[in-house]
Amino acid sequence: MNKKNMKKLFLLDGMALIFRAHFALIRNPRINSKGVNTSAPMGFVNSLLEILKKQNPTHIAVSFDLSAPTFRHEMYKEYKANRQETPEDISIAIPIVKKIVDAFNIPRIEKEGFEADDVIGTLAKKASASGFQTFMMTPDKDYAQLVDENTFLYRPSTKGGIEILGPKEVLEKFDLDRIDQVIDLLGLQGDAVDNIPGVPGVGPKTAVKLLKEYSTVEGIIDNVDKLKGKLKERVQDNKEQAILSKELATIKLDVPVVFDEEALKVQEPNKEELVKIFNDLEFKTLLQRVFPGEKPKKVAPKPGEQTSLFGGAPKAATKIETESEEIPVEIRIDDINTIDKNYRLIDSDERCKELADYLLSKTELAFDTETTSLDSLEAQPVGISFSTKKDEGYYVPLSLEKEEAIKTLAHFTEVFNNEKILKIGQNLKYDIQVLDNLDVQVKGPFFDTMLAHYLIEPDKRHNMDTLSEAYLNYKPVSIETILGKKGKKQKNMRDIPAHEVYEYACEDADVTLQLKEKLSPILSEKGVESLFNDLEIPLMEILRLMEKEGVNLDSNSLETYSVTLGEQIDELEKDIYQLAGEEFTISSPKQLGVILFEKMKLVDKPKKTKTGQYATGEEILQGLKEHEIVGKILDFRQLNKLKSTYVDALPKLTKTDGRVHTTYNQAVAATGRLSSTDPNLQNIPIRSSRGKEIRKAFVARNEDYIFMAADYSQVELRIMAAFSGDTSMIEAFKQGKDIHTATAAKVFKVEESEVDSDMRRKAKTANFGIIYGVSAFGLSQQLDIPRSEAKQLIDAYFEEFPSVKKYMDDVINKAREVEYVETLMGRRRYLRDINSRNFTVRGMAERNAINAPIQGTAADIIKKAMIDIQAWMSTQDLKSKMIMQVHDELIFDVHKDEFELMKNKVQELMESAFKIAVPLEVEVGEGANWLEAH
Known part of the structure; x- marks a missing residue:
């Protein structure tokens, strides 16, 4: 056939x-x-x-x-x-x-x-x-x-x-002569997962060698006298076990099941049931893949029914649901007008004045801007919506002519400046900046629903639609119903008439107000209200100011460097072609795989992807870098990435002022650390000489200014010392010793003067690895040493620093009781798997339990320092500006006349941001660019 x-x-x-x-x-x-x-x-x-x-x-x-x-x-x-x-x-x-x-x-x-x-x-x-x-x-x-x-x-x-x-x-994969020998192979080597014993001490290589000579398990047993040494003894002593293991590994081919060809035919799915399941699981993308055009919706339970397929809502969600005084029935997008909502379009000066007077009488106000862009510095507002109570909203359209928009917004100046009105929003930093572009200053107090939920559930998504469905049981109108689906044909908000936008816009403000009412008491219940009001909310405005300020970029130097990298890439390309014996597209995984694994045959059994082509990913090539061509290919890739991702991309990110304005994300990293995009400052390479050239392009604004970088020194190790209370570690930090040398001296039991570079390297890796709950296997890979040596190193570490081991055990045990850990300032990381019976899953949660309080406390400390520094700077009428935050480092554009004042005060405020058992130490550098300052 x-x-x-x-x-x-x-x-x-x-x-x-x-x-x-x-x-x-x-x-x-x-x-x-x-x-x-x-x-x-x-x-x-x-x-x-x-x-x-x-x-x-x-x-x-x-x-x-x-x-x-x-x-x-x-x-x-x-x-x-x-x-x-x-x-x-x-x-x-x-x-x-x-x-x-x-x-x-x-x-x-x-x-x-x-x-x-x-x-x-x-x-x-x-x-x-x-x-x-x-x-x-x-x-x-x-x-x-x-x-x-x-x-x-x-x-x-x-x-x-x-x-x-x-x-x-x-046969190629297992190096066997016949398919039936797979069973013999499994029987000989056993299976730890299924607890099939096999023959002790016989692994895959030995098993294959035996099978090539004696064909089967039975053949090996019959010829046991021909074997030698330990192998002979092992086979002789485990004959019955080997036969049993082979039987256990044999898949049965006579199970009493009927092969019904007709019943096995592929059929159309049960749409109604599958849609219900996908909605309950919240599989929106998968729903569209299976049933294009089907609108996702919240499955509303009938009275007395369980809330989901999962046998009832889980513990974490149950509390939130039962706290709701009322849970509205399901509301579909196309049913929105069936709900009695007071959404109004405010489209005249007279009505704007009336609305402003009304808003001034309130103590809480949710607002949201509709704009032309996601870039807050370039976005033009086309309208603004307000809400002061549930199911109420007012939308004020704004002209794209700046002067006209300013004139309309002037009606609300007093509202935005009133410090007795709580301003509520979702991602407020964006909306405040959009209004700032039109000279409207928004004064606190503030409540950001995105940041509130970030502190309540740091590992989950924080967008408004998700929060609305979770806390209000309500699905808001999708932006795509207004603008159309994403793509070239999607409209811009500037293209939509106000009468088509106002209900959508009012709903955003209304939903945000309702979310505030739900989230505010949970902040208090979770013990993070102070963290929200005293750290995250004040930081929001500081980050906005830093984004607005930006940093000067020497685009010319990057363009020159791009040419240099291009030449180096060309040279590598020639070398690779010479080693391969032909020209091909190096960046094509398919062509590269053919060269490496068919023509050059670098390995006998290369891995393949799901499309059937050879796998040529980073991990695969790293294992083959002893081959000259692979080393050059990895170098080629690194230079190309450096060139395209940073050297060529950064100049394109500059605004009309010639400066790069990153966007800081407060609600992404569950540990509390900040992240940034466009560009991602945290990922700019610094270790290699090539990467350092990129930091060199970040320069002071002009010749009157200088870059200043203030960096916390080994802050996470200091926090570990404080948390554990280890006297040796604390004393080393208090005496200003090199902590890695001091650690090496203890672990290797030598005087500090006798510690060599290799000892210090191992101690440094152990110091930082312990914070992340590193295993002997992990440490052995990091140091490229045998696992036994890595285990000895960890054991010696804990023997010399017993308080560190006790801290780790204590924090895990406490986490098992409450299912979360906390930073010194009360930031929580929830560990839903800490009591899992599966040790792989539990182990990951345990490592997070150790690390999250340390890394999170470090994040909290630098945030507190930023708030203190900005508060001081705002009282001094300084020309200097805080312009970047990267990991444990703050970067400033400092006027040369203010350098000594800034250096001393910034160092003082950073070191005193939070008191722990060991002194916080800050290193301050200066230079014409970021590289010199760092």
């Missing part, structure tokens, strides 16, 4: 794919507004859609393991006995994924007493005999024993990509 006309069957190992999806996103889990981890269902659906849309199967089925013991447990009681507890999030995900499979109208085939691989193996062999081309989709390598000319292992990787393995690929 022509293979093109073959029926195509996909058999999915449901449980294996759920685990893969969960752990693939373990560092960045997808948490919905109910607080539920939806990583596994999302990953499973994505995998399923990839198959349905790109592989076009004619038939499909999914098999799941059942909870009942299998025949393998009867054969060997210890089978899978050492498996970790299933993570709670996976236990929740399994029934959801099954509902999804059912809603797709895909058969679920399960059989008590057997595992999914037995069911799939049986079906695959029956399908092959019936003329099917069968693909077994699973990350489990054990399925390799099942492949034949019509049966393939379709194996996804957690790092992305797909391996499709037929007989040829399996």
